[in-house]
Amino acid sequence: MRADKCPRCGKGPLAEDANTGEFYCTNCGYVMKEKLEETRPEWRSFGEEQGGENRARTGMPTSITSFDMGLSTVIGSSNRDASGSSLSGAMKHTMDRVRVWDKRSQAANSFDRNLRQAFNEMKMFAEKLAVRDEVIERAAYIYRKAVERGVTRGRSIIQISAASLYAACRDMEVPRTLKDVAAVSNVSKKDLARSYRILVREMDLQMPVPDPIKSVSRIASRATVGEKTKRRALEILTKAHQKEIVAGKDPMGLAAAALYVASTLEGNGKTQKDIADAASITEVTLRNRYKGLRQALGI
DNA sequence: TAAGATAAGAGGGACAT
DNA sequence: ATGTCAGTCTTATCTTA
The missing domain is CATH 1.10.472.10 (Cyclin-like)
Structure with missing residues (x-):
């Protein structure tokens, strides 16, 4: 699984630096930006409702989920410059300071x-x-x-x-x-x-108001109601929104109630319990929303 | 058996003290 | 800071069709 050719000079072999875990070319000294295992694309699908067609790529080049943004080069300890000569006193002092900050970026704090x-x-x-x-x-x-x-x-x-x-x-x-x-x-x-x-x-985070419509397909798939019923539920929710009865209500409850109404209208016998369980809410909550929904829409 | 009703309790927001 | 109030959701239990 591990490439052993250097991407710069085309030769190799590559070796791992024991301290940093980085890979470098023993021929030209090129250092990989990434740990090698993370460089290959890794495809997988997410989410039960996407059904697998929505694929995302993992292993971002520099990810902020990596504690140091993936920048893990270490500054060495010898007081020599690139050509091998000793550093001046002032420069030594500067390098000491740099090393301190370098250390701090290594999860040392x-x-x-x-x-x-x-x-x-x-x-x-x-x-x-x-x-x-x-x-x-x-x-x-x-x-x-x-x-x-x-x-x-x-x-x-x-x-x-x-x-x-x-x-x-x-x-x-x-x-x-x-x-x-x-x-x-x-x-x-x-x-x-x-x-x-x-x-x-x-x-001071600004959060969007949770939209019950987003929850519908989730509940629908768990309760195994059809696509037609799902669309009907969405229509109901849209109407409910226009009637302004959704403010302050639990979005899951609303979505579930809409699905229940739709399901009853379509005549596929889903019980309140079926839908409530699928939405992880109680039957009572579903009923309350259901009542309001029926009132507002005159069903 | 499914649906509806009722009651008690919890937790948090708004507002006043 | 602390308390009260109205409104919401949850759980439990009982009644109705």
Whole structure:
């Protein structure tokens, strides 16, 4: 699996630097920008509703989910310049300073260690949630900002990681509920919700209002209702939106209710329980939305 | 058996104190 | 900071068709 030819001089062989894990050409000295394993494209599909046709590429050249942005060159310790002569005293001093900062970029401090751990957690959560890589990138960005602003102080990495991921989903309108994220992250829904709100408040995040329409196909596939019913549910939701009865309501509940109405209208016997289970809400909540929907639309 | 109704409890936002 | 209030969702239980 490992290429052993240098992309610059075409020869080789390549060797791994024991300290940095980087690969370099033993012939010309060319250093790979990436760890070799990450350079090959890796194709996979995401999400149950995309059905596999929506493919994304993993292994970005420089990813902010990598704690040091993938820049991992290390400055050596010998006080010699490129041609091998000794450095002047002033230059030695300068190089010392450079090395200090270089070290700091190597996860030598708690800031980077913290980020690295958080990113690993978020990747694991995201994998289980089957969300696209862009969402992870977004989550990583939010987390980094949160740490820089000191929002995370006194809160667990896991909690803020999960909250960042949830925030990223919200931000990018990927329909994942608090419950979903809580389940994969082992953080209670309550704590997750609280951390999420803290993130939003402390960082003045502007979140789009969750759109029930985005949730419909998710519920539909889980409850195995047909495409026709799904489209009907979408029409119902659009009408409901015009009647302005959707404000402040749980989007999952609305989506589920619309699907239930559509399903009844189409005459394929889905019970309230079927739909409610598929949407991870209670039958009562579904009924309440359903009642409002029927009223507003005169069904 | 499915659908509807009722009641109690939790958690958070808005607003006032 | 703390308390109250209205509104929402959830769970449990009972009734109705």
